[in-house]
Amino acid sequence: MEIAIVITLAAGVVKGLAWLRQRLRRRRTEGGVPLGQASIDSAVPTFRIVSLGLQGAGKTLLLASMFHELQAPTRQSYYLSAAPADVAKLTEWFATMADTTDPGGWPAGTTLSETRRFAFTVKTRTADSVHDILRLDYLEYAGELLTRTDPAGAERQAELFAQVQSADAVLGILDGQRIRQHLDGEARGWAELDRTLNILIPHMMNITCPISFVLTKWDLLADLHEDEDTRLARVRDLLMANDHFRALVNTHGTQRVVRLIPVSAVGRGFATIDQHGHVVKVPSAQAQPTYADVPLSAVVPDVFDQAEMRLHEEFTADLDEEIRQWTRRTPLERLSSAATLAGQSAGRALLQYIGTPAVTVMGDVMMGMFLDSRRRRADTEEAQVDRQVNQAERRVQEFLHARRRVLRDMRGKPDQLEGRLPSSRLTAGL
Amino acid sequence: MATVTAQAWPFLVARGRRAGYRTLLMPQPFLAEGDAALLENNVQPSGVPDRPEVLNLTTRMGRAISVVHATHRLTAADLGQADDPKDEHGRPLHLLYGYVRPRGTRVEPDPADLRTARATALEVYRRFLDDEANFTTGAGQPFPLRTSLRTPAESRPAPGAAPRWRPSLRVVLAATLALLCIVFLLFTLTILGDTPTPPKPECVIEAGTTDCPTPTPTGSSTAQKRMVGGTSSARK
Numbered sequence: 001m002e003i004a005i006v007i008t009l010a011a012g013v014v015k016g017l018a019w020l021r022q023r024l025r026r027r028r029t030e031g032g033v034p035l036g037q038a039s040i041d042s043a044v045p046t047f048r049i050v051s052l053g054l055q056g057a058g059k060t061l062l063l064a065s066m067f068h069e070l071q072a073p074t075r076q077s078y079y080l081s082a083a084p085a086d087v088a089k090l091t092e093w094f095a096t097m098a099d100t101t102d103p104g105g106w107p108a109g110t111t112l113s114e115t116r117r118f119a120f121t122v123k124t125r126t127a128d129s130v131h132d133i134l135r136l137d138y139l140e141y142a143g144e145l146l147t148r149t150d151p152a153g154a155e156r157q158a159e160l161f162a163q164v165q166s167a168d169a170v171l172g173i174l175d176g177q178r179i180r181q182h183l184d185g186e187a188r189g190w191a192e193l194d195r196t197l198n199i200l201i202p203h204m205m206n207i208t209c210p211i212s213f214v215l216t217k218w219d220l221l222a223d224l225h226e227d228e229d230t231r232l233a234r235v236r237d238l239l240m241a242n243d244h245f246r247a248l249v250n251t252h253g254t255q256r257v258v259r260l261i262p263v264s265a266v267g268r269g270f271a272t273i274d275q276h277g278h279v280v281k282v283p284s285a286q287a288q289p290t291y292a293d294v295p296l297s298a299v300v301p302d303v304f305d306q307a308e309m310r311l312h313e314e315f316t317a318d319l320d321e322e323i324r325q326w327t328r329r330t331p332l333e334r335l336s337s338a339a340t341l342a343g344q345s346a347g348r349a350l351l352q353y354i355g356t357p358a359v360t361v362m363g364d365v366m367m368g369m370f371l372d373s374r375r376r377r378a379d380t381e382e383a384q385v386d387r388q389v390n391q392a393e394r395r396v397q398e399f400l401h402a403r404r405r406v407l408r409d410m411r412g413k414p415d416q417l418e419g420r421l422p423s424s425r426l427t428a429g430l
Numbered sequence: 431m432a433t434v435t436a437q438a439w440p441f442l443v444a445r446g447r448r449a450g451y452r453t454l455l456m457p458q459p460f461l462a463e464g465d466a467a468l469l470e471n472n473v474q475p476s477g478v479p480d481r482p483e484v485l486n487l488t489t490r491m492g493r494a495i496s497v498v499h500a501t502h503r504l505t506a507a508d509l510g511q512a513d514d515p516k517d518e519h520g521r522p523l524h525l526l527y528g529y530v531r532p533r534g535t536r537v538e539p540d541p542a543d544l545r546t547a548r549a550t551a552l553e554v555y556r557r558f559l560d561d562e563a564n565f566t567t568g569a570g571q572p573f574p575l576r577t578s579l580r581t582p583a584e585s586r587p588a589p590g591a592a593p594r595w596r597p598s599l600r601v602v603l604a605a606t607l608a609l610l611c612i613v614f615l616l617f618t619l620t621i622l623g624d625t626p627t628p629p630k631p632e633c634v635i636e637a638g639t640t641d642c643p644t645p646t647p648t649g650s651s652t653a654q655k656r657m658v659g660g661t662s663s664a665r666k
C-alpha cells in the first residue's frame with residue numbers, strides 16, 4: 001500500500017513536470033506574441049483617477065453616464081472597455097436612472113461594502129487591430145466616507161485617503177443641486193456647498209497631480225439664464241468668491257489649466273425638483289447625458305504629459321531589450337557571421353583552419369557547394385528576420401500613431417467645451 | 431442525522447434621509463467585541479427585493495458565522511406615510527437587514543427567520559428616522575432560529591464505523607523524500623535539457639573555438655536602431 005502511494009505520487013509529479021517542461025519549451029520556441037508586441041503592451045500606463053465628492057453629489061451617476069458616453073467610439077476615436085461584471089454594474093445604474101416608469105427610481109446611495117475599483121481600458125481601433133492606449137483605475141465609493149468619524153468606516157476611509165494621495169488625477173465633485181438651492185435662497189444650499197469646499201480643499205491642496213472641478217446636475221441650473229456660458233459664469237463667480245477655493249485654483253493654476261466642467265448625467269429636461277426638494281424624473285423623458293465625457297478627457301492628457309518622459313524611456317528600453325532577447329534566440333547573428341565568412345576567400349581558409357569537422361574532410365567542389373548552401377540558407381533566414389523586424393517596426397509606429405490620435409481627441413474635448421463655454425476655464429492661462 | 435436549533439441575532443444597516451449608512455442594529459456579541467465594521471463592510475445590497483443571501487464570515491475573535499441578509503426598499507406603507515420615503519437627494523431608501531447565526535453546513539434559510547429579522551429591523555428604523563442625528567446603535571437580541579442547522583460535527587464517523595485509512599508518519603516521510611529526489615532530478619534535467627545548444631551548421635566557427643566573433647552589423651541590429659529611433663522621433 002505504502003509503496004503504491006509513493007509510486008503514484010512520483011508518477012504524478014513526473015507527468016506534471018514533463019507537461020510543464022513541454023509548455024515552457026513550446027513557449028520558448030514559438031514565442032507566441034509577435035515581435036514588438038510585448039513592449040507595446042507594457043507601454044500601456046495605468047492612471048489612477050479619484051472623484052472626490054460628498055454623498056449625493058452625483059459620483060455614481062457621473063461614472064455610469066461617462067461610461068455610457070464613452071463605451072463606443074461615437075464622437076471620438078477611442079472608447080472605454082471594462083470587465084463584464086463592471087460593465088453589468090454600470091449598465092444597471094444607467095438603466096435604473098434612465099427608466100422613467102419609476103419616477104423615484106434612482107440607484108441607491110453607495111454603501112461602504114460597495115466600494116469598488118473600476119478598471120477601464122482606453123482603446124482605439126485601426127484598420128486591422130485594436131490598441132490598448134491606457135488604463136484607468138477609478139475608485140467608486142460612498143461619499144459619506146469623507147465625513148465619517150466613527151471607527152466602523154476608519155479602514156475604508158484610510159484606503160480612500162491613500163488613494164487620493166497617490167492619485168494621478170483628482171476630480172473635485174461639486175453638487176449642482178446645492179448651488180441651485182443657494183441661488184433659490186435656501187440657506188441649506190450655501191451651508192452644504194461651504195461644507196463641501198471645506199472638506200475637499202485640504203485634500204486637493206496637498207496633491208500635485210492634475211485636478212479639475214466637475215459641477216454635477218447641470219440640467220437643474222438650466223433656468224438660471226438662457227445663455228449657458230452666463231449660467232456657468234455665475235457659478236464660477238460664486239465659487240471664486242470663496243477665498244479657499246480661489247487659493248486652491250491659483251495654486252494649481254501655476255502648473256496647468258484648472259477647469260470647471262458642468263455635467264449632467266441625465267441631460268436637460270429629464271428631471272426636475274419637486275415640492276419636497278427631491279430630484280424626480282419627468283415622465284417619458286429620455287436620458288441624454290451632457291458633457292459627461294469631458295472630465296476624464298480634461299485630466300488624462302495632462303497626466304500623460306506628466307508621465308511622458310518616463311513612459312518614453314521605459315518603452316524604448318523595453319523595446320531594446322525585447323529585440324536583444326529575440327535576436328539572441330534566433331541564429332541570426334551566427335548566420336550572418338557564417339554568410340560573411342563564406343563570401344570571403346579568407347573565410348574558407350579560416351573555416352578550414354578552425355577545423356569544422358565537415359569542412360576538413362571536404363574537397364574543393366564539395367566545399368564550394370557547402371558554402372553556397374550556407375549562404376543561401378543564411379540569406380533566406382536573414383530575409384525572414386528582416387521581415388519580422390520590419391513588421392514589428394510597423395506595429396510600433398501604428399501604436400504610437402494611434403496613441404497620438406487618442407490623446408489629440410481627448411485634448412479636443414475640453415477645448416471644444418471651452419470654445420462653447422469660456423467660463424469653464426478657471427485659471428487665466430499659462 | 432444530528433441537527434441543532436440555534437439562536438440568531440438580527441441586524442440592520444441603512445441610511446437615513448440625511449445620515450449616511452450605519453449599522454443601526456448590531457448583533458449583541460459584535461457590540462460587546464467591538465466588531466463594528468464587519469457587517470457594513472461585507473453585506474452588499476441585492477437588486478432582488480427581500481431575497482435571502484448567505485454570507486460566511488469570521489469575526490475578529492475568530493468565530494465562524496453565517497450572515498443571512500436581504501435588501502428591502504422602504505415603502506410608504508412600511509412607515510405609515512403617504513409617499514415612498516426618500517433620502518435628501520431623492521433616492522429610495524433601503525434596509526440591508528437579516529440575522530447572524532453560528533456557521534453550520536448549508537441549509538435553506540427558513541423565510542420565517544428573515545421575517546422576524548425584518549420586523550425587528552423596521553421597528554428600529556422607524557425610531558432612527560424620528561431622530562437620525564441622535565440615534566445610537568442598538569444591540570440585536572437573540573431569537574431562536576426556525577432554520578435547523580446541520581453542524582460540521584455530523585461529518586464525524588459514527589462510533590463503530592470501520593476506521594478510515596490514515597497514512598502513517600513513515601509513509602508521509604518516505605513519500606516526501608521520494609518526491610524531493612524526483613523534483614531535484616527533473617529540475618536538473620530540465621535546466622540542462624533546456625540550455626540552448628547552438629545549432630552547429632549556423633555557427634560554423636564554433637567547432638574549434640569557444641566563442642563566436644562579434645557579429646557584424648546585420649539586418650536585425652540596424653532594424654533595431656531604426657525602430658528605437660523611429661520611436662523617439664514619433665514622440666516628438
Ligand SMILES: Nc1nc2c(ncn2[C@@H]2O[C@H](COP(=O)(O)OP(=O)(O)OP(=O)(O)O)[C@@H](O)[C@H]2O)c(=O)[nH]1
Pocket residue numbers: 053054055056057058059060061062106107108109110111141142143144216217218219220263264265266267271272279519520521
Ligand atoms: N437632475 C439630475 N440629478 C442628478 C444628476 N446626477 C445625480 N443626480 C441626483 O443626485 C442623486 C445622487 O446621485 P449619486 O450619483 O447617487 O450620488 P453619489 O455621489 O454617488 O452619492 P453617494 O453614493 O451617497 O456617495 C441621484 O439619485 C439623482 O437624484 C444629474 O446629472 N441631474
Ligand SMILES: [Mg+2]
Pocket residue numbers: 059060061108109110141142143
Ligand atoms: Mg454613489
